[in-house]
Amino acid sequence: MEKILDIFVRSIFIDNMIFAYFLGMCSYLAVSKTVKTSFGLGIAVIFVLVITVPVNYLLDNYVLKAGALHWLLGDKAAGIDLSFLSFIIFIALIAAMTQLVEMIVEKFAPALYNQLGIFLPLIAVNCAIMGASLFMQQRGYANVWEATTFGLGSGIGWLLAIVCIAAIREKLKYSNIPAPLRGIGISFIVTGLMSISFMSFMGIDLSKLKGDDKKTETTQSVPATTDENTTTIAEADLEIEEKADNLNSK
């Protein structure tokens, strides 16, 4: 439970895709001219991350890792290590998933499809998506719920970053900036300053948060944890969306 919450908060604020790892920087700079479009792209990124990270997690653990094919081949699988194929498998899955998501959204939610429009196909080459899968592989999460939480958190962190910079850039239009720095140059410097402010989140460590009573609670209610997780995540999610909305209105 605390572990899941820790991963969630960590992936939004501390290991933020933009401010700590610079992933998805190209679309972050290209699409952040207005708050509305950047919000749309952010939602699409969350959508694809929540699907691709857990699926890639399963692929990694049941197909690619050394000895992962044990369920299929038995003891013969011990010597098989397909992890060198992970780049090509991950990117193929991401491209296929984006295509699939695009088709599903077009069929069942035409209104949302019209809003997201051109952004959905562009996501296949957004490095935040590929990066999330590679980080997931590198950090070795314990189960598929942790991987899903990581995907969701990274997506929300990315949304937060792009909406913030879009709001700032809308205001920057009216300020007097040295001519060569206008546009892309000042966006970089502003992102740098935002990144410094996000460094203040580094001290958060939720794994130290659990008190004694909570500890016993988690050990007792292991099977029920997943339900609890989803509710807290939904709550935290709402809170962050509110924050983003506030930023928008400001």
Added chain:
Amino acid sequence: MSLFSGKNLDYLLGPLSRNNPVLVQILGICSTLAVTVKLENALVMGLSVTAVTAFSNVILSLLRNTIPNRIRIIVQLVVVAALVIIVDQVLKAYAYEVSKQLSVYVGLIITNCIIMGRIEAFALANKPWPSLLDGIGNGLGYTIILAIMGFFRELLGSGTLLGHSVIPQGWYAANGGGYMNNGLMIMPAASLILVGLIIWAHRAKNKDLIEK
């Protein structure tokens, strides 16, 4: 037409400054920012990207008339991913330490916008030889920016260059001097600000690139 006619030479040399992929086309920013803490990592990354850009440009330029338009993105991704796997295996074999430090960013060469951008914008519409020159030119343009950033970040942040210390030990505060390494230069934020400053300097020199 000779191999290095004026137009072909322009494909090779244009991206070094006038049409630089990082400063002007704003492509491949992610890795520019992430791998430049040390000069050595920056150079290895730059050369890897140059190799992948050049070869993927040639391969897709050869295939350009046989790929159906609708599935071209996935074909491009497969070609690029195969090349990146080769680069990754070579790095693991011959430069293991650097490949450990580059971590996921080697894999992220696949989604590096320079590669996809140059394939889409150039290789799919041109013959293999100009595509090769364009790929090498853009890769080197990217490497130059990485090298500049790696130089300043390593020099100011750690006081070393390519792992050799260049700031005399006597200058440091611990040894009675008045000098300290700038810890901010190692942080992610510094690379963003540094790119901003490089763009500032570059546009101040090339006035026609200034945005309205």
